[in-house]
Amino acid sequence: MALGDSFTEGVGDVDSTRPNQMRGWADRVAEVLCAEGDWEYANLAVRGKKIGQVINQQLDQALALSPDLVTIYAGGNDILRPKADLDALMRGYEGMVRRFAEAGSKIVLFTGFDTVESPLFSKTRPRTAIYNEKVREIADQHGAVIADYWRWREFSDIRYWAVDRLHMNELGHALMAAKVLEVLGTQGITDENWSSKIQQPSLPDFAVNSRGEKLRQELGWAKEHLAPWVKRRLTGTSSGDSLSAKYPDYIRLTVDAN
Template sequence: MGGLFVAIGDSFTEGVGDWDARHPNGVRGWADRVAKQLSKADASSRYANLAIRSRRLAGVVEEQIEPALAMHPDLISFYAGGNDLLEVRQDISLVLENYTRAVERLVSSGAQVLLFTGFDVPLHPVLEPFKRRNWIFNDNVRQLARQYPDSVTLVDYWTWDVYDDRRMWDIDKLHMNRAGHRYMAIQILNILGVRHQLEFEPFGPSERVGPVQSVSRDVEWLRQWVLPMFGRRIRGVTLGDGLHPKWPEPFLPADGMKKTYRRRRRS
C-alpha cells in the first residue's frame, strides 16, 4: 500500500488494553499492528499515531486533526466520541454535529478516511442508558460513510459478533485486550485489501461462571473501574493527563517499532 498512515483518536486507537511496556505509553494496539503489516507489504510505508487515552471529541479535533493533516497522510483513521457518550450530561446532537464537521474536514484533505462504529458493549445494567447514545452515534457514522463512498472506508465494529466474547476485552470491560486489538487489526487489513501475516486463533470453550461468582465479579468491577471513572470525570481528571502521542512524527515501522522506541528514549 505504501504512503503514510496516521491514526488519531482516543484510547481505542492508542491501544489501551493491549499492554506492552516495549511500546510508547505502555501499549501496542491495533493501529501499531496495522502499520507493521503495511510496512511488510511496502517497506517505504510510514506511520504516526497521535491518539491519547480519555480524549473527548473536542480534544481530538483541536489537538490532532490539523497536525495529522499537515503530515499529508494517504490514510487517516478517526475514532472519537466514545468518551463523550459516557458523559452523564451530554447533548448527543452537539456531539454528532461536531463529529460530522470533523469528518468533513478529514475528507476535504483528499486522504482515505477510516471510520468506525462503536461496539455494542454488553454493559452492566448500571450503564445501559448510555447504549442508546451509541446506537444513534453509529447511525450517524454509517450515514457519513454512505455520503462519502469514495473517501470513507467504514469499519462496522458494531456488527462483529466475535466481540460478544468477554475474552476479547480487558478487565475494565470497556477496552479491547490483546486478542481484541489483534482481531481488529486483521479485520482492518482485510477491509483495506492488504495482504498480511496476522492470524487469529479461535478461543476454546468459555469458562462457566456461576451466579454468585458473576455477582462478585460485577461488584469488584464497579468498585475498581466504574466508580473511579465517574469520579475522575467529576474532578475533571483523565488517564491521558500528562501523556504525549505515541508516535508524534512519521517513521518507518520497517525499521522496527520497539527498536525505534528504544532509540527515541535514549535521545
C-alpha cells in the same frame, strides 16, 4: 495516521516496550503495512479524549503531516455523558472528516460497538445507534470507508475484553487489526491478503467460577476500575491528562519497535 481515544491508542493491549505501554490494533495494522509495503505510521490518539478534544488537539497536527490514509474513532467518551449534545458534536466531527477529504486523504471511520449484552453499558445503546447513523451519513457525504464495529458480533465474546470491561484485550485488538486490514483490502487500499498476516491466538476456555469467586471478582472490579472511573467523572479529570501521543511523527513500525 490514527486519531482518537483509548480505542486507537491501544488501551487493553499491554506492551511495556511501547510508548504509553500499549500496543493496540492500530500498531498491529501498521506493523503489517510497514512490513509489506512502503508505509509509515503516526498515532495521535490518547485515552479519555472526547470529540472536541480530538478536533482541537489532534486535527491540525495530523493535517500538517499530509496523511494518505487516516483512521478516526472518537465519540465513545461523549456517548457515556448523557448531557452531551451528539448532534452538535457530530457537526464538528463532520467538519474534521471534511478537512481530511479536502486534503485528499483516504478516510476510515468506525461505528460504535453494540453494548446490548453489557450489563454496565447497555443503556448507552440508543445514543450509540444515533452516533452510528451520523457516522454513516458523514461517510456517505465524504466518501469515507466504514469499519463497522457495530455489526462485528464476534466482539460480544467476553474473552476479547480486558478486565476493566471497557477496553478490548490483546485478543480483541488482534481481531480488530485483522478486521481493519480486511476492510482496507476490500476497498483496494491494501493487498486483500494482508489481514491473514495478523496472528490470531486461540481463545481460552470460558472460566467456570463459583458464586463466591464471581462475587469477589465483582468487588475487585468495582474497586480497581469502576471507582476510579467514577472519581474521574466527578473531578473532571481524564486518564490521559498526563499522556502524549504514542507516535506524533511518522515512523516505520516493526514488531520490535519501542
